[in-house]
Amino acid sequence: ATGELDAATGAYEVTNADAHAWAEVYYPGIGWVEYDPPVQEEPDRMSWLRKLFEPGWTRPALGVLGKRIGVALIAVVLVNAFILAVVGASPAQWGAGWLRRRRSATNPRQLVALSYLDLCRQLGRRAQARGAWQTPTDYAREVAGSSALPEPLRHEDLPKLTTQFLRLRYGPTPPSSEEAQAFRRHAASLARRIRRAARTPQQSRPPGAPLTH
CATH class of the missing domain: 1.20.1440 (de novo design (two linked rop proteins))
Structure with missing residues (x-):
């Protein structure tokens, strides 16, 4: 089937990676009906990050070199924070989340x-x-x-x-x-x-x- 099954909702999530795949659904009395998601512009999921790195945010306090260093430092901080958040989530916490979803x-x-x-x-x-x-x-x-x-x-x-x-x-x-x-x-x-x-x-x-x- 097209997309990924979201077990929590029972629905399929279709992304641009699936734009050239299709699903077929069988309707009694009608037959197989093809569903082909159209190709569309890729959503800009990183727009908030690009806005954070816009020159206007750093130009008043930093020169050209300082701006680049500031952007690099911000990127390092964000990456490290993300890694710590992922590593800090223990398997027990992931398991507890799954158990809560199943019970609910x-x-x-x-x-x-x-x-x-x-x-x-x-x-x-x-x-x-x-x-x-x-x-x-x-x-x-x-x-x-x-x-x-x-x-x-x-x-x-x-x-x-x-x-x-x-x-x-x-x-x-x-x-x-x-x-x-x-x-x-x-x-x-x-x-x-x-x-x-x-x-x-x-x-x-x-x-x-x-x-x-």
Whole structure:
């Protein structure tokens, strides 16, 4: 699909980088309708920074050389402040923000999407990371080919949950709150099993050895 999915809103954000891509939406009784975002002028996201560096801001107090030095110093201060802000945000803070968004999700489809993305992060850490271009079905198929998790998780549990996710997230009938909460519990349970399986070393069975239970 065109753009990036915003899990918090359930909408796609289309930027100029997607101007030569398009999405198609299927309408019952009409068919597939193509949506092609037009090319437009790139938004000037750095205008505030350019205004800060305008000569008029520094000319009264600095000469030509002083102006350049002042601009360079301001740039260094801004860059350092940005780095400190990013580094200072601990993983726990990022995790707390994600948890707050998930708990505050009121739209059932939104809750389903957040729960699935949470499961994908667990799979990315323990088995196989999901590419931004992969559909849920493609991702489940790739995880099934990985040996990092037990076979039942890869070949049974994840495909079933993926089918359930596609139905609840993109099906013609919106899920109820109860269905969304049930999916959240199902995804969380599968994520816990993935964590436990990743901590347990997989034992290989010698060729010809009988199965033990």
